Amino acid sequence: MSSRGGADLSGPVTRILAEVLARTRYDDLPTDVIHHAQRSVTDWLGSALGGSIEKPARLAQQIAARFGTSNEATIFSAGRASAPVAAFANGVASHILELDDIHKGSTVHAAAPIIPAALAVAEREHADGRAFLTAVTVGYEAAFRIGEAVNPSHYYFFHPTGTVATFGSAAAAGSLLRLSARQMVDALGSAGTQAAALWEFNADGAMSKHLHPGKAAMNGILAADLGKVGFTGATRILEGKRGFFRAMSESFDASRVTDRLGARWKIGENGYKLYACCGHTHTAVDCALEIRARRQWSNDDVLRDVRGITIETYGPGYEIVKEMNPPTPYRAKFSLAYCVAAALLEGELGLEQFSADRFSDDGVRDRAIAELLRRARVSVADDLTAKYPAAWPVRLTVESASGVERAAGDYPKGHAENPVSTEDLERKFSALVGSRFGRPTADAMLSALHSIDRCPDVSDLFRLRQGFGETSVAPALVS
Numbered sequence: 223m224s225s226r227g228g229a230d231l232s233g234p235v236t237r238i239l240a241e242v243l244a245r246t247r248y249d250d251l252p253t254d255v256i257h258h259a260q261r262s263v264t265d266w267l268g269s270a271l272g273g274s275i276e277k278p279a280r281l282a283q284q285i286a287a288r289f290g291t292s293n294e295a296t297i298f299s300a301g302r303a304s305a306p307v308a309a310f311a312n313g314v315a316s317h318i319l320e321l322d323d324i325h326k327g328s329t330v331h332a333a334a335p336i337i338p339a340a341l342a343v344a345e346r347e348h349a350d351g352r353a354f355l356t357a358v359t360v361g362y363e364a365a366f367r368i369g370e371a372v373n374p375s376h377y378y379f380f381h382p383t384g385t386v387a388t389f390g391s392a393a394a395a396g397s398l399l400r401l402s403a404r405q406m407v408d409a410l411g412s413a414g415t416q417a418a419a420l421w422e423f424n425a426d427g428a429m430s431k432h433l434h435p436g437k438a439a440m441n442g443i444l445a446a447d448l449g450k451v452g453f454t455g456a457t458r459i460l461e462g463k464r465g466f467f468r469a470m471s472e473s474f475d476a477s478r479v480t481d482r483l484g485a486r487w488k489i490g491e492n493g494y495k496l497y498a499c500c501g502h503t504h505t506a507v508d509c510a511l512e513i514r515a516r517r518q519w520s521n522d523d524v525l526r527d528v529r530g531i532t533i534e535t536y537g538p539g540y541e542i543v544k545e546m547n548p549p550t551p552y553r554a555k556f557s558l559a560y561c562v563a564a565a566l567l568e569g570e571l572g573l574e575q576f577s578a579d580r581f582s583d584d585g586v587r588d589r590a591i592a593e594l595l596r597r598a599r600v601s602v603a604d605d606l607t608a609k610y611p612a613a614w615p616v617r618l619t620v621e622s623a624s625g626v627e628r629a630a631g632d633y634p635k636g637h638a639e640n641p642v643s644t645e646d647l648e649r650k651f652s653a654l655v656g657s658r659f660g661r662p663t664a665d666a667m668l669s670a671l672h673s674i675d676r677c678p679d680v681s682d683l684f685r686l687r688q689g690f691g692e693t694s695v696a697p698a699l700v701s
Contacts, residue, residue, distance in 0.1 A: 391442020411455020
C-alpha cells in the first residue's frame with residue numbers, strides 16, 4: 223500500500239498494464255470472458271438506444287452536429303459523425319436512464335464510456351466482431367483495475383465513470399488500433415491527463431453526470447489516436463510522483479492493477495442494473511421488494527399498515543443518495559428514501575416510478591409516496607461502511623401495524639454475487655428498445671447481437687438501416 227506523499231512505487235505499473243492490454247487478442251480470452259463481453263454489449267445497447275431520445279442526449283447531439291459532417295460512426299437517433307464525436311454523443315445517451323451496468327470495487331459504470339468508444343473506432347476501422355469484443359474486454363480491464371486501485375477515497379470527489387473510464391476507453395480504442403505496448407503507454411498517459419469528473423453536479427441534479435461518460439469516450443479515442451501517430455504521453459501516468467494515483471486518491475493500492483493481470487479478467491465481475499436509479503439504492507430496493515412480497519402487501523396495504531421505514535446503509539453511498547424529498551425525476555434516482563418507498567408501495571422500480579408528473583419544485587408530488595417518505599429514516603452504519611466497496615450492504619426495517627419486518631443484503635441483484643440470467647438482460651433490452659423503436663427493431667437487433675462474434679464488419683451491424691440513426695433531433699425535446 224502506498225499513499226499520497228509516500229515513496230515511489232517500485233513497479234512500472236503503467237507499462238505492465240499497457241503490455242497486457244496491447245498484446246491481448248480474441249483467442250487469448252476464455253469462452254466465459256467472451257460471454258460476459260457479449261452480455262455487457264447487449265445490456266449497454268438497450269440503455270444507449272433508450273437514452274438516445276432523452277433531452278440530455280438530444281442536446282449533446284445538437285453540439286455533436288457542430289463538429290462537422292463525417293460518415294465514420296453512428297450516433298444513435300441522430301445520423302453519423304466522426305468516431306470521437308459519435309462516441310461522445312452515444313456516451314451521453316448511455317448514462318441517462320440509470321440502467322447501465324456497474325462494477326462494485328471500482329464504482330465504475332464501464333459500458334457508458336467504454337463501449338461507445340469501442341463501437342465508434344470499430345466502425346471507423348471496419349473491425350470485425352471479435353476485435354470489438356476484445357476491445358470491450360480490455361477496456362473494462364483497465365477501468366476496473368485502476369478504479370479499484372484508487373477507491374474508496376477517490377469516489378468522494380470524483381465520478382469514476384468519467385475519470386478511470388477514460389483509461390478504459392483509451393485501452394479499448396487502442397486495442398482496435400493494434401497499438402504496440404509503447405503506443406499504449408502513450409495512450410494511457412494522454413488519457414490520464416484528461417481524466418476528470420467531479421461529483422459537485424449532484425448538488426444541483428445537473429446533466430454533468432451524462433457528460434462524464436461522453437467525454438471519457440471521446441477523450442479515450444483521442445488518446446489512442448494520438449498514441450498511434452507517435453504523440454507521447456506520461457510513461458508513469460499511474461504511479462508517478464505527480465501521477466493519477468497520488469493526485470486522485472488519499473490512499474491507493476497499485477497492486478490492484480497488476481494482481482493476476484492477464485489471468486483473471488475483471489469483466490466477469492460486472493454488475494447489471496434492474497432498477498432505473500443509482501446503484502447505491504439497489505440493495506435497499508431488493509430488500510423493500512422482498513418485504514412487500516413476504517407480506518403479500520398491495521399498494522393500499524402498504525400505505526395503511528406501514529408506520530416506519532428505517533434504512534441503514536454505508537457512508538460513501540449515503541453521500542450520493544441522501545436526499546429525502548427529491549423535486550425532480552433525476553434527483554429521485556439519487557434518493558434512497560424515495561426509491562425504497564416507491565418500491566415498497568408499488569412493487570417495482572422502473573421508468574414509470576420516475577415520471578415527471580410525480581414531482582414538483584417543492585418535492586414529491588405523488589401523495590402516497592410523499593406520505594411514506596414522512597415515515598422514513600436513513601442513517602449510516604459503521605459496520606456497513608467497513609464492508610464497502612467489496613460489498614454494498616443495507617439493512618431495512620419496516621414497522622407495520624401487525625409487526626416488524628426486516629431484510630438485509632450485501633449485494634444487489636444483478637451483481638456477480640447475486641447474478642441475473644442472460645435471458646433477464648435480453649428481456650430488459652427488448653422492453654427498452656421495443657418501447658422506443660418498435661418490437662421488430664428490438665428483435666432484429668437482439669438477433670444480430672447473438673452472432674456479433676461472427677460479424678465480419680461491425681459497421682454493418684449498426685448501420686442506419688437498423689433504424690437507430692434515422693430520427694432527426696426533435697426541437698420539442700431540447701427547447
